[in-house]
Amino acid sequence: MNECGVGYITGLYWDEGEPALELLSEPDSGSYERHPLDRGQILSISILGAALCIGSFDAVSQRRIPCPRRSPVAGGRDHLCTRCSRAGANFYARTGIPTGSYGEARLREQDHIAYIALFGRSTLKVGVAATWRSRQRLLEQGAAAALMFVKGSGDDVRELERSVAKDIGVRQSIQLHQKLQYLWDLPEQEESQRTLSTSVDEIYELLPSLIWERVTPIVNFVYNVPQFRIRGEFQDTRDLILIEYVHSPDVITGSIIGCVGQVLLLRAGNDRTYAVDGRALTGHLVRLSGRGDMSLSGKQRIVGRGGNQQKLF
Numbered sequence: 001m002n003e004c005g006v007g008y009i010t011g012l013y014w015d016e017g018e019p020a021l022e023l024l025s026e027p028d029s030g031s032y033e034r035h036p037l038d039r040g041q042i043l044s045i046s047i048l049g050a051a052l053c054i055g056s057f058d059a060v061s062q063r064r065i066p067c068p069r070r071s072p073v074a075g076g077r078d079h080l081c082t083r084c085s086r087a088g089a090n091f092y093a094r095t096g097i098p099t100g101s102y103g104e105a106r107l108r109e110q111d112h113i114a115y116i117a118l119f120g121r122s123t124l125k126v127g128v129a130a131t132w133r134s135r136q137r138l139l140e141q142g143a144a145a146a147l148m149f150v151k152g153s154g155d156d157v158r159e160l161e162r163s164v165a166k167d168i169g170v171r172q173s174i175q176l177h178q179k180l181q182y183l184w185d186l187p188e189q190e191e192s193q194r195t196l197s198t199s200v201d202e203i204y205e206l207l208p209s210l211i212w213e214r215v216t217p218i219v220n221f222v223y224n225v226p227q228f229r230i231r232g233e234f235q236d237t238r239d240l241i242l243i244e245y246v247h248s249p250d251v252i253t254g255s256i257i258g259c260v261g262q263v264l265l266l267r268a269g270n271d272r273t274y275a276v277d278g279r280a281l282t283g284h285l286v287r288l289s290g291r292g293d294m295s296l297s298g299k300q301r302i303v304g305r306g307g308n309q310q311k312l313f
């Protein structure tokens, strides 16, 4: 990528199974561009300003509604203003908590799936996704593999998810630095399938029959590791510098190693490997180009393959 793109980053997405940064290039007209993140490419991200609210994604109409006020936000993972974080069915989509807002009833009835996702060789997470974007959702989370095991309405599938978490003790979230540590210990496809099938068998055995009456069993296994493209040279990487916040005038430049979930892995000129959280970039006005020099300010964390963590700077 040698051309320049200037715009507000709305996130790192996996539409059609390929990672890309989405830029809102003209906020007034709602014009979006996708910049593919191909392995081996040089990518330079210049942060040009503080983070502004990018607007909520409407799960019913399946499109983004720009923030009417372009409100300043804290950045990092907080990239929606209070108004947009509660707009339409958005709050329910993120939290599963009904508020009676416009569009929510339709979303609650929409087809959803429940899945068990695998991180590393043995860490499991239960989750729910709208059926139409379940494949992207699993890639966005950076799971090595997943087994989708039931489908049904949003409400029924979420109730099942809560039981799996509460009664069987499967986690509902995994912190980013843990996900990164698992990258040095990715399971093979067959091993993943075995681990996930055993877990789903256990869920069927342990949950009361009543809870299965309103959902339909499915078996849909996905193995994400090949799409991350981090096998090979990444295995020699001793540690990662995790970037969770960016500030103007930071410039992050490197050769793309791969993407895992919403994290972009870059090998910089100083031979360090940077894990840039796409959510840290979200809301910032940036310039993307195919050349530049690395410069970074602020706090970063080192995530080591031995499981250690330390602050840098």
Ligand SMILES: [Zn+2]
Residues within 6 Å of the ligand: 053, 054, 055, 056, 067, 068, 069, 070, 071, 080, 081, 082, 083, 084, 085
């Ligand atoms: Zn907003």
